[in-house]
Amino acid sequence: MDMDSVNEDCPLSPKDYKSDYKPVWCPGCGDFSVLAAITRALSTLKIKRENAAVISGIGCSSRIPAYTSVYGFHGVHGRALPLAAGLKLARPDLTVLVTGGDGDGFSIGGNHFIHACRRNVDMTYIVMDNQVYGMTKGQASPTTAIEWKASKLTPHGTGVDPFQPLGMALAAGATFIARGYSGDPDGVAELIVKAVRHPGFSFLQVLSPCVTYHPEQREWKDKVRPAPSQPAVDPVRASMRLMDEEGFNIGVLFVSDRPPYAPPTAPKATIADIEKTFAI
């Protein structure tokens, strides 16, 4: 993040980062807590509202930009990451957050997820993973369990093993991988602060229950636990840990110091100089 975008003199409260627009979410949705965590993190980071942008695609959690008071873009399904990368590369001075769900990020936007990890543009990607398409009323997503039969679209279950977003992020070259739980908004806010401060692409999966289509996810509160060890810096070790766990370890799980992708932007020539190359 750019230190010019920090507002030391006049810190804003988390509330100042909220808009007055009422969320479309169901009562009890985990996304309320993630929204609160985002506004808290922005307050902690003392980022001026005008210097932050929240970018999203389509889905329940992708509605977040409108609920914040910073700049935002609510784009099309699956394309939040490239839109955000374009913004950050054109405007490196901004703090860019990307928010969305598991369907938006890992299914329709899967290719962009891989390449965002690889490209390592300095921005933060928060995926609210509830293992379901909520906005279209309860279909299986890439992270849905194979045996989940509650959708009319896949009445016999998905028939395929769920996607492993953290393992995929690691394999694709992500430099910051973390997991949070929406039932612990303070913890999520702390993870967002770390993610934003990390130079490069930070990926944060937040387990965010869908109480409407996955009421059993209320039990996640009993399953989550702090990750038993410090963040891995060795990808081999990180990979072994990620393959070994059940998906409920909370915290920063992997950090690498690979430098972010940041093309030079200092002009070295004028258009007149360039035009000389055409002259015979």
Next chain:
Amino acid sequence: MTESSELSETISVVLIGSGGVGVVTAGNIFLDAAAHAGWYGLMMRSAGPQIRGGESVAFIRLGSRPVGSLDDAFDIMVAYDWVNFERFAAEVPLNGDSLVICDPAAGDIPEIVIAAGARIAELPLKDTAKGIAGGRSSMVGLGALSALISLPETALTETLDHLFKGKGEEILKANRLSAKAGRDAAQGLDMKRRLKIAEPAPKVERWNISGNEAAGLGAVRAGLRFVAAYPITPSTDMLEWLAPNLEKLGGVLVQAEDELASINMIIGGSFGGVPALTATSGPGLALMMESIGLAVASEVPVVIVNVMRGGPSTGIPTKSEQSDLNIAVYGLHGDAPHIVTAPNSVDDCLFATQWSMHLAEALQCPAIVLSDQALGQARMLIDRPADAAFVARRETITAEVKNYRRYALTASGVSPMAIPGVPNAEYVADGLEHTEDGKPSAQAEHHRQQLDKRQRKLTDHDFGRHWADIVGEGDTAIVTWGSSTDPVREAQARAAAEGVNTRLISIRLLLPAQTEKFHQAIKGVKRLLVVEQTHSGQFHRYLRAHYDLQGEVKVFKQPGPLPIRPGQIHDLLVNWK
């Protein structure tokens, strides 16, 4: 060389060869040499699908005045070999006046060449090159060619000196000797037509530029500073020109993972206030469509340069066609007003792209520029184009405003845009229908208001005189667009020389349609000829959808990759009774 040969305004040459002969490079050297001699010229190219070593063709036409179109047939063909000749024979019309220079070592001369009645001159291009240390057959051919068209020897040597001076004395010497040997070998060959000596060049810099480079230059002249794109033939060389040059100017070019990413990246960059563009071709444009609609709804200016190739599907990636008109005009879902423009010559790629950048920024909407392979990959000798006044300048708010509404219902339909970094104007750009302040809304009233404003800003804008190039008078009109224009221009001039006067309307602004201006332009017309390079007549249908055509209407439509020849149109004009 007989001094009695006919003096001609232009001369047409085609170089064919495969296996790394380098005919396109040779053609480009020849074009540079012609510029040194004061001539103008055009080089178009055609290639097979092979990555390396495939058949390759350079079509060149030189003239004492700027040349935009190929001729009906070629005066000289230099065949370095005959590999896969049958695949592109239809693109190389020859006749009894044509002279074919070929290498006896290349094997039997194809029947189709002999059947054309062309005169054949066998020169041992390869063996001559072999006799020179580091010699190159392509340069032997160029030497012969330059002798045949009376290109001053110094013009070619100066060009070679300039090109190879950094590559060492030996390479330069080998090229010079090869060209000299070719020149000597061509002595005694007869030419039926000779090119008029160039008029003294005015004090204007002469450029050798491709359509794709011109489009890139037009964009940076307008203020382009952010590009994201995915490689696709035949647009890639525009990106390869932009990559180093944008960097020099302090801009950024990102190679995206696919076209879905590239269009969204430029929407993001432009949302950040930086003029942005992508370049692609048909398949890529198809992938981008959903997000071009996002740029319409969220009112973010972006430019998409679509360098057309034969379609549908993968089609003919290396050869030209005008068949992306339908998708560019009608491909967006919903009622989605946007801009579609088309350059109508190689050098107009510069102006049309610069103008499109300007329009997209001024009207806060996407602009699709329909170039094509024929224009984009052609190289042309031109006088340095004047600087146009069109720059990318969008209406923004710079200071704090109270109660800022991003999508305010203004009279013009254009609402001032807040660029991130401006305080107290934070808003969310949205592909969902929204209210004036950008909040999602599904209400009928809001939808109607925003549809109206997005339409109004385009329909009410005065696009000025650049919407079309209109030349000539007469009660016969020729209506065309894009790369079909230059052959039509030449046909029009030929017909006029025979007393058949016509008016030519080449449409540069396809969307929004300029109804009144078009109807004014065809006023009094009794015959109207539509010319386009498609199979289904997309342009004719476009015209019928947007305008009332009058008089007797004829349609000349021909799919790619065969270019429209001036003679085809000329014949239609002079025989239309």
